[in-house]
Amino acid sequence: MAAPQSNNPLAAFGKLTELRQRLLFVVGALIVFRLGSFIPVPGVNPEAMTRMIEQGGGLLNMFNMFSGGALARFSLFALGVIPYISASIVVQMMGSVVPSWQALKKEGQAGQRIMTKYTRWGTVGLAAFQAFGVAVALQKQGVAGGVPIVYDPGFGFIFASVIGLTAGTMFLMWLGEQITERGVGNGISLIIFAGIVAGLPRALTQTATMASNGELSALKVLMVAAVILLVTAFCVFMESAQRRITVNYARRQGGARAYMNQSSHLPLKINMSGVIPPIFASSLIMFPATAATWFSNASQMRWLQAITTALTPGEPPYVILYALLIIIFAFFYTAIVFNSQETADNLKRSGALIPGIRPGKASADYIDSVLTRLTGAGAVYLAAVCLIPTFLQTAWHVPFYFGGTSLLIVVVVAMDFRAQVSAHLVSHQYESLLKKANLRRS
Secondary structure (H helix, E strand, O other): OOOOOOOOHHHHHHHOHHHHHHHHHHHHHHHHHHHHOOOEOOOEOHHHHHHHHHOOOHHHHHHHHHOOOHHHHOEOOOOOOHHHHHHHHHHHHHHHHOHHHHHHHOOOHHHHHHHHHHHHHHHHHHHHHHHHHHHHHHHHHOEEOOEEOEOOOOHHHHHHHHHHHHHHHHHHHHHHHHHHHHOOOOHHHHHHHHHHHHOHHHHHHHHHHHHHOOOOOHHHHHHHHHHHHHHHHHHHHHHHOEEEEEEEEEEEOOOOOOEEEEEEEEEEEOOOOOOHHHHHHHHHHHHHHHHHHHOOOHHHOHHHHHHHHHOOOOOHHHHHHHHHHHHHHHHHHHHHHOOHHHHHHHHHHOOEEOOOOOOOHHHHHHHHHHHHHHHHHHHHHHHHHHHHHHHHHHHHOOOOOOOHHHHHHHHHHHHHHHHHHHHHHHHHHHHHHHHHHHHHHO
């Protein structure tokens, strides 16, 4: 009697040479990223830089977390992929507003190559500008804890910083594209994911140390772990949730009047904007506190101090403004990445109909109304997930490493990576079936 075959697709993983090579390439590329985050730009005292980052406010800590601690070490990858993400968002916005760029988006692969070129040049410009700003600010900062940050300020340090940081960002951009092409998943997202997860062991060690010293009770640690698991499960559920609009296709069977109705659906995610709204909102709301630490005369600027105090995490103005910014950016970015009129036109050209809705403008209005309700629910979900860690930090003084934005990034990237691996496994199964079918026919 033959042994039963396993239905688990991972059982055949050893036979999947291509998938194994792709996964090994991803692992190797992420190792290169981690090694590069320890190569310092010359001219900076690493101890003073780390001390300044720890005291420098939320924005610096957030960028340092995204870069895997590279900013605190002022390594070649200190800027991370933030310039590339910013350039990509600007190009997407221009592609939805400027008519000539809209035409490029409709030209297929040729237009996409031109848009990619614009994104790369924009990345170079933004990286050079940010590197220059960071170098100048470090020189003005002077000392941190009585130790000078820059050993030899001047043109040489600024030039070396601009060249080194810009080259590091461009290398990460190239590495991310290679991961996307030769590996599994989106390369840029995986680099950010690796940077966030790299600091998790230190955070767990710090929490365990506080628990052993009595600074955190065992009950609080268990409650925090339970909350993190519940929020993570909620994020997975919401990121998987869809609103499926039924779409019917009329196809001719053979005769002059013989038609067959084929039903399909148009999937609309609850969170169409992804993690972009929390990133934008965090950057804006943390900027005053960061500026107050970088300007030496900030103590004399009472208005800046008042804004910084009001926007301290846990304060009512912070909570209200943060939630409003997330909601506004969620609607704004969803309107950029999804065009209801274009979707309705594509359905009309393909002979598809939404039951009970006329094609054309009526379909566009219906899709837009459904998307508006979904975006509202998704924006509230984003705001809630991003504010829950803030409430727990304020109430229990828990040293959370994962904020709402980083947790969303980890969940979204992990789900996308799992979907890509599953797609490769399913594709391999179909190829095996097709090969067997061809052999039987021959």
